[in-house]
Amino acid sequence: MKKKLNRKFYNRPTLKVARELLGKYLVVKKEGTYVSGKIVETEAYIGPDDPASHAYRGMTRRNKVMFGDPGYAYVYLTYGMHHCLNFVTERKGFPAAVLIRALEPSEGIEIMRKRRKIEDLKNLTNGPAKVCQALGIDRTLNGADLCSDVIYVEDRENEPAKIVFTSRIGIKEGKDKKWRFYIENNEFVSK
DNA sequence: TATTGGATCGCC
């Protein structure tokens, strides 16, 4: 049984959403392609007081979808060349999101190989920018509805996995917070 | 308007 996550799922505390996304399947249908993968690593960025969050200094042109309704994609370009995918959480007006850091490729693996221009399965989606490249995600999907048919998350009711929580990666401030989650011993978690 | 640096990746 496959159940698409509804907006209520995202309209909850971000840490809870970040944890519960692990083991669920991200699906992207674009240009006649269908690709999916199991979410194995996430990070939470929460509220106006999180110094690592783009929303730390208030609303800007880039981060405004973080302040909107839950259940929408926040996609941004970083380092001038890499995209990162987030899911907006919590109530409208409260800026929070979950960064999708890694997937275990499931369906459409050959399409992912072509987009990533590499063969190695374990290197296709083990990082936030790699996920976006493999899934064909760029800023045209910023603000996309996660309850649509283009990009969404499915609960396939698979066995729950053991989860590890650690500090977030690639940030300067806010390292004290253990807001990174991943599935223990999963080979597709980023380095 | 000008300057600075980044929720990364891949190659050296």
Add this chain to the structure above:
DNA sequence: GCGATCCAATAG
């Protein structure tokens, strides 16, 4: 370990 690459954010 370091350069790529460009745009958003901030300062002037």
